[in-house]
Amino acid sequence: MPKGARDLQAEVLDKNLCTGCGMCVGMCPYIKTVDEKVAVIHPCGLEDGNCYRVCPRTATDLSQLDRQVFGEKRDDAVLGRHTALLFARAADVQVAGGGQYGGTVSALTVFALEQGDIDAAVLTRGNGGSYPAPRVVRSREEVLACAGSKYSACPTMTGFHQAVGEGSRRTGVVGRPCQVTAVRKLQGLAAGDGVPHLPAGTASLVIGLFCFWALDPGFYRWLAARVDPQQVLAIDIPLEGLEVRTAERVYRWPVDEVRPFIRPACLQCFDSTAEFADVSVGSTEYDPEWNTLVVRTRRGADLVERARQAGVLEVKPYPEERIPILRQAVLNKKIRVLRLWEDGQAAYLQVDDADKEQILGLEVQAG
Ligand SMILES: Cc1cc2nc3c(=O)[nH]c(=O)nc-3n(C[C@H](O)[C@H](O)[C@H](O)COP(=O)(O)OP(=O)(O)OC[C@H]3O[C@@H](n4cnc5c(N)ncnc54)[C@H](O)[C@@H]3O)c2cc1C
Incomplete structure (x- = not known):
């Protein structure tokens, strides 16, 4: 049954499940964000709305997204599909020094812009001490000005629509897992001609951040x-x-x-490693000069390899002994959310029975 803004309001906003990703805000003049809170300010009356479809907290079928992004279902129920798990960092000391950890995200974004993989990138600017803001950037200087983590839910994806509106046809995005999901949902719609102004290939590079939660204002x-x-x-x-x-x-x-400031929506999030990104980047919880880098798609692998060959990115194998630590942290979150789901919460989530069994089976082994 088609659903629209009224359903978004009832199922997501009223229940405090909004992740503040910003995707619906940028799509519709009647949806606004104030202080990272999203609100439908006028009833548009449409029964069938893309705002509802792109939301990462409306029905989200993980296997279907796997097929859309990777062409096949995941073989790893914990980390999602990936072809490599690495330590990485920017080779340029200025980029690495300004980055949250190793500056991998900034290095890859600058490289993708300079190589023409993307013509704009949608980033998040701020010092972390007060509200950050979405930014559409096109140069190395602008990318570096957005480096560093802001631990709240900036509605960055409003910038995606801004970039497309300004003529970008190869837009890169850097986002939290919920934002990556929203981008993939939007791409899925665009591929089916559901978003007339958006060519299907517009999100040309999706760099996801690890995120276990974001804070409210x-x-x-x-x-x-x-x-x-x-x-x-x-x-x-x-x-x-x-x-x-x-x-x-x-x-x-x-x-x-x-x-106490963790957004309620984050407690129902199943994806802490941006499973639908081209590459996902997090801390190492071990060495602040490096990042964890999960390479997922062919596009992501190609970018990382070219950046490595160009001397822009340093990579090294993920230490074997650290892999179980990463997997356990991700698994614990998934189990918490599956338990909520069994209690009737996190109802947006559609997880394959086999994946569910695999995750809960791993819990038994871990215990
Ligand atoms: C809310 C939040 C929670 C996180 N939680 C974890 C965690 O639990 N474990 C973990 O390993 N890593 C977490 N991360 C990721 C980590 O903080 C780094 O962003 C990541 O390791 C990349 O590091 P870097 O040195 O490559 O970053 P940089 O090169 O400094 O690039 C950082 C990029 O992040 C973007 N960004 C900053 N804040 C936001 C935001 N609020 N929303 C969207 N994009 C943003 C910037 O635009 C910039 O492009 C979190 C990030 C955020 C934003």
């Missing part, structure tokens, strides 16, 4: 009571807790201080 108010937001240079949330860096010092708090 209450975090910025909490932080502003402790540190001048203008002075913040960078934020990180390693296992030890929250770190806020200014020119003078590094502030530290236990992670439990910020847990």
Whole structure:
């Protein structure tokens, strides 16, 4: 049955399940975002809306997305389809130094722009200490100005529609897993002529970030009571807790201080490694000068290999002993969400029975 903005409101926004990805906002003049909260400001009356279809919290069939993106179903129920798992970092010290960890995302984005793989990239700008903003970038300088993690749910994908509106036909995106899902859903629609203004190949490169949760704007108010937001240079949330860096010092708090600000939508998220991206990038939880790099599609593998050959990206094998640690963290989150799903929550999720069995079977082994 077709669904539209009214259903989006009832099933996602009213239930506080919105991830703040920004995809629906950029598609419709009647959907706006204020302080990272998405709202339908006017009833459009359409019974059948693309805003509903692209939402990462409306029905999301993982096997169908696997087939759309990879041509086949996943063979790894934990990390999703991938052809390589690596450590990586930018070879250029300026890029690496400005990056959150090894600067892999920025290095690949600059390389893709300079090689003409993409003609614009949709990124997220800010110092991490107050609301970030979507940015459509076209140069190395602009990419580097967006480096660093902002731990809230910036509606970055509004920038995707901006880029396309400005004439981009090979748009790159960097996004959280929910944003990657939204991009793939949009691509699926475009391939079926469901989005007239959007050529099917528009999202030419999708770089996904690992993300176990994002914080709601209450975090910025909490932080502003402790540190001048203008002075913040960078934020990180390693296992030890929250770190806020200014020119003078590094502030530290236990992670439990910020847990109350985790967006409810993130607690129902099944995908912490951006499983539908061309490549996914995260921390190593081990060496801050490197990233974890998951190579997923042929396009992703080609980009990484060319960047490596051009001396832009350094890669090395993922340490064998670290693989179970990564897999366990991802598995734990999936199990938590599957349990919620069994309780009637996370109803958007459509997981193959075989994958479900594999995941729950791994829980037994892990225990
Ligand atoms: C909300 C959030 C939670 C995360 N949680 C984890 C985690 O639990 N475990 C883990 O291993 N990694 C996590 N990451 C990813 C990690 O913080 C780094 O982004 C990733 O390792 C890439 O590092 P880099 O050095 O290549 O980044 P850089 O080269 O500095 O590039 C960072 C890129 O991230 C983009 N970006 C920044 N903030 C956002 C945002 N809010 N939404 C969308 N894009 C953004 C920027 O546009 C930039 O292109 C998280 C990221 C975010 C944004």
